[in-house]
Amino acid sequence: MKLRIVYDNEAKEGLKSDWGFSCLIETGNRKLLFDTGASGAILSQNMGQLGLEKEELEFIVLSHEHWDHIGGLDAVLHPNVMVYIPRSFTRGTKNKIKEKAAEVFEVTGPADIISGVHTTGELGTELKEQSLVLDTTEGVVVLTGCAHPGLGTIIETAKVFGDVYGVIGGFHGFDKLRQLDVLKKISPCHCTARKSEIMAMYPDKAVWCGVGEVLEF
Numbered sequence: 001m002k003l004r005i006v007y008d009n010e011a012k013e014g015l016k017s018d019w020g021f022s023c024l025i026e027t028g029n030r031k032l033l034f035d036t037g038a039s040g041a042i043l044s045q046n047m048g049q050l051g052l053e054k055e056e057l058e059f060i061v062l063s064h065e066h067w068d069h070i071g072g073l074d075a076v077l078h079p080n081v082m083v084y085i086p087r088s089f090t091r092g093t094k095n096k097i098k099e100k101a102a103e104v105f106e107v108t109g110p111a112d113i114i115s116g117v118h119t120t121g122e123l124g125t126e127l128k129e130q131s132l133v134l135d136t137t138e139g140v141v142v143l144t145g146c147a148h149p150g151l152g153t154i155i156e157t158a159k160v161f162g163d164v165y166g167v168i169g170g171f172h173g174f175d176k177l178r179q180l181d182v183l184k185k186i187s188p189c190h191c192t193a194r195k196s197e198i199m200a201m202y203p204d205k206a207v208w209c210g211v212g213e214v215l216e217f
């Protein structure tokens with residue numbers, strides 16, 4: 001299982017940073033894109049720099065309907081891609097995706113996407129969001145978009161798929177930082193309000209997040 005950050009508020013040299021998030025998941029020879037950042041132009045530029053073409057994507061999973069996660073979608077949709085969205089997405093967005101994708105799956109509860117890649121299902125009340133749960137030899141790794149439903153709630157839900165080894169993605173306003181003590185790998189990305197504090201708190205297990213970063217499990 002290999003994760004590559006392709007869109008984030010921070011970036012390695014030669015790649016473009018911007019407010020938003022997108023992460024490529026590779027398992028065996030299958031590729032899934034989780035979220036698409038805010039701008040299709042920036043997403044395409046970063047993917048190009050990293051040697052990725054949209055046609056390689058078998059699945060696109062969208063965490064929630066915020067512009068900084070779905071804004072780049074047009075740049076990566078293609079006629080063979082399957083798209084997983086929370087059922088609560090607006091009709092307008094759903095129809096736009098259906099026009100350009102092979103198939104759209106509307107997620108409600110926890111489910112398997114492919115072998116080793118699961119969704120928590122849509123969580124939260126007003127703004128619903130799904131997170132991914134990835135099987136690794138060490139336990140499951142949780143991948144979040146913005147974590148609007150609360151990182152604690154997302155981690156609790158992920159436990160149906162196994163012991164949680166790590167968490168990667170936007171943690172938003174998450175502030176019960178001590179809940180991270182039990183994890184073995186932490187990579188705070190995108191909108192994580194307390195990113196620098198988390199990085200300093202866990203020097204042995206925190207991994208910097210930004211475009212171009214690769215995490216392998």
Ligand SMILES: [Zn+2]
Nearest residue numbers: 064066146148
């Ligand atoms: Zn958001």
Ligand SMILES: [Zn+2]
Nearest residue numbers: 068145146191
């Ligand atoms: Zn966001």
